[in-house]
Amino acid sequence: DAGVIQSPRHEVTEMGQEVTLRCKPISGHDYLFWYRQTMMRGLELLIYFNNNVPIDDSGMPEDRFSAKMPNASFSTLKIQPSEPRDSAVYFCASSLEGRWNSPLHFGNGTRLTVT
């Protein structure tokens, strides 16, 4: 299996622009998670889906952030408009059952820089 695939690996954009991050989970995994990693806050859960349905988006920082999962093999995280404080590494992860003994499989992340 190719694992969780994220694109792009790096994104540099100017403040005010729209940014779209993409994720393809492992086939057969029912849960998909979006995390953000910063030096100050570490790894934070933004939102997660179960069977393509958003379950908990309480970690999404502001209305500027939105996430969708139109089908079992694709998810997007969109930031509109982007701000410099959104600069971080964004990880997508998937798991088979969403339980602790069904570990998260992370993608390699998208490093976002907003200037």
Added chain:
Amino acid sequence: DQQVKQNSPSLSVQEGRISILNCDYTNSMFDYFLWYKKYPAEGPTFLISISSIKDKNEDGRFTVFLNKSAKHLSLHIVPSQPGDSAVYFCAASAGGGADGLTFGKGTHLIIQP
């Protein structure tokens, strides 16, 4: 407020010796604990876990110890190898859900030759 704390941002250990990474938590509802390992430019990968009904779990060179009364867990790596150089994240969950995973900020382990 950090519910999972890794107070050592970095740790340097000589190859062949024991590496001990520590993690403290404040939420008494946490009942599952996991360690993830992360290399540069890659995502974290699952390493080992432990349920609160146990106080020790071993997998090869890796052992996790849990002290519930102290709300403390540790990861022991014996013997340490150069490939163990990475950032290690402690994570905790309440009620068994991966959706509720709370991560620490990580400890950068450096294995010196």
